[in-house]
Amino acid sequence: MTQSASISMADIYRFLSQSMQYPNPDWMDETYFSAINNFLDELGWQDEAEALSKSIGQGKEWLEPLQIEHTRLFVNAVPSVIAPPYGSVYLSDDGMLYGPSAVKTKQFYRERGFAPSGEYDIPDHLSFELEFLALLAEDDRQEDEELFLKEHFRPWFPKFRERVLAEGRHPFYRVLVNLIDFFTREELENGFESDET
């Protein structure tokens, strides 16, 4: 990859991380939707682009359904939170937050010279991990990036994605987890994707 591709990859990671934040009008606006549409176009994901514009495009009542869906999927829902966005929920025996895998993830950050700052705490939150990948991409540390994906991100992300795809009611998050999946999948030298599921 070229230098500029690495920087672009950082943008993509950050964009994906941003997209998984709670839907608020202060970032989820015209600019955002035109960016994601543009992005899906470039990828050639026409069906996804269409699904998004159908559910969000013209109608004015799109924000609240998205907020409810975000709460339902990632915060609280009946009968249970569908997909808590934390690695250790999928990796620890007892499905708790801040399990051993979260501690290992934090250790990885530190060994690479990044310390979680201030009051951010749970180190294996999806957005946290994507932001970290953005930093590695920015520094063009491809080896670390691949290693982090392999050992910390991919072990849980597919399970998280599966739940969102199975239970999600809004196309937005289904598209999002597929995008994240696409950009974090391991690739072999010949350009084929490895089969990990």
Next chain:
Amino acid sequence: MALNLTRRKFLQTASLAAASAAMSGCFAKKADASAPFVRKPFTAPGSFAGTTTAVGGVCEMCFWRCQLVGKVRDGQLVKLEGNPKSIDNGQSICARGNAGVKLLYDPDRLKFPMKNVGKRGAPEWKRISWEEALDECASKLKAVVDKYGPQGIAIFPHGSSAKYPMTFFEHVVGTPNNSEASFFQCRGIRDTAYVATLDVAPGENVDMPNAKAIFLVGCHFGENVHVSHLKRYLKGLENGAKLIVVDPRFSASAAKADIWVKIKPGTDTAFLLAIMNYLVKEGKYDKKYVEEHGQGFDQFTKAIAHATPEWAAKICDIPAKQIKEVADMLAANAPSVSIHPGRHVSWHGNDFQRERSLACLTGLLGAIGVKGGFVAGKGPKSGKAGWPKPMAEHAEKYALHKLAKVHPYSPPGTPTDLIRNAAVTGKPYPIKGFVAWGQNPIQTIPDQALTIKMLQQMDFVLVCDVMPTDITMYADILLPESSYLERYDHIQKGTQWNFADPHQQFITARMPLVSPTAADHERKDSVWIVNELAKRMGYGEHIKVQSGEDMTDKILAGAEPPLSIEQLRKEDGIHVQPGVDPYGKALDVYFFSEDIAAAGFPGAPTYIPVPEPPKGFARLVYGRAPVHTFNRTMNNAWLHNEMPTNPVWLNDESAKKMGLKDGDSVMLVNQDGVKSRTSTVVKVTPGIRKDTVYMAHGYGTMNPLMTVGAGAGVDDQSLISKSAVDPETGAHGMRNNFVKFIKDGKELSIPA
């Protein structure tokens, strides 16, 4: 999706630059917000490198409030331990105390303010901002006050963090309708009965380590775990105290007893009257103490003269000989006997009289102010901080029990049943705003259907809690609170646990062991939340403390010598100073109370029979489990693992007749046809009476958001559909409900 395009190929496409530029526009404006990472060279840690000890923890996995330290690594709490400086629990904490770590990191914890966009009872949650949540709560509560008066709001608080909101609604907004579960469904009866008899609320102040005999009615220590209290009890037994346990069940305490009195539930007062009558008749009481400190003794002895051991034996279904044996054992060891006042005492609706009897028995034995007797330690002084009381008079005027002239011995607040009835009937005035703070009234109050009816008729329901307990399902707005490990809010005071040791006092304040803020949630503490509500409701001028920290500092400043959070930290979290000798203080004993008689109740302790089980049913009795605190801990993964369900105890001979084996799965149905929502297993044992079944309280959570605890075991409260109300206090009695079993869809009668 285009099949052939891989990430790498995409990154090489020429059009990427444009797409990427569009994206960076989306988060550029967020870039200045605090970044999640800072660059920091790595230094390899040793095994304990970076582990710090945070002091000032005060446990609230139950309400005994042991003193803690937290072991913290990289901002993460890794372990809780007793504070080595503690003269109360010392280095010991119980299973629940240890499991506080799991509460802190429970993924089901409430994280953000939420609005119910579904229905009460069938909620659909939408995360909202604090701004929106507070605005909505304030405007809805204010609307209730404007339309119905302050008394139109009811508050159901529990725990340290609920004190600040409780006093706000009671004294500043001005509603009397405050129902504390710790009073009306627990110990309030004990407190007012002892005040009426000895002029002091008793706490659990019996000097068990130095007693020659310990007398427990229903207390099941070992299953009920409060660390320093257990230390006192066990030290007493270690020192050779005789133990008498009165319980229909072979409890953990009964297993250690010299005499186990397998009493018929509801008849304890008859038993106590017979003991006292026997002691009087035999002249085996403390004549000197009674002469010097007894009030109305002659009227008392006359009133209980009918209560012979033979009379009580029939009522209590125990041998008359055993009653005499117990009385003789108490007399032989008097005055060094610990007549335990109990803690959860809201049993049958005749409980004020039982608690009066216990206080009288204590006086009769002269077991007050002496080694082994009823002795309160003297803790240090502290200051006060919180709300002023501009509307206290208004609240007093609208108190339902005062308007109706009932329950003159009510503990502070208003009897729950009166609040609920007023809300449901609109009489004598409507109650249309509901606030639950740390309490789960679905599981604390009998008759769930009526509680739900009360909730459904409210104009507005606000719930603030740490976990999504059952009551949260009925909230319109649900607020997430910091846990006891993340906030300032409680001053704990006391003495060394054993009065035989040099006299000392301690004072400590709850301080956060880990940061209350983090990126994955927006929890706040109650002082902040209530202050924000107060400002929006127009009560901002009354705010006296700016934060939990400020309140704590102000209370500490009133200590002698004056203390501060900073000073406490310097002293490893606990200030210890020389104490005073607690012995030697005698108390007057109102054996017969003119006041109680004037209020229209029996002036001398009196046995009032309770309803009997209908044929085929057994009485449902509940109690504590050592690894749980009611429903509060049900979602804790460690504790759930220790005791995932609450087996229902059934007499072995009954089980045989019913064709049930130990471990069989059953559901329960009560006398009103109310069925348990879930099932549990049968524990077949000779250690329970045939007319009684027993289970631990707090199981069977209905809220599916409690993913560990939901549906585990049976909710005993769901089967307590018939409330009894103690006439003197207005507190609930919850052991007058009767159950049958259901196995494979078939109802099974329980043979008498």
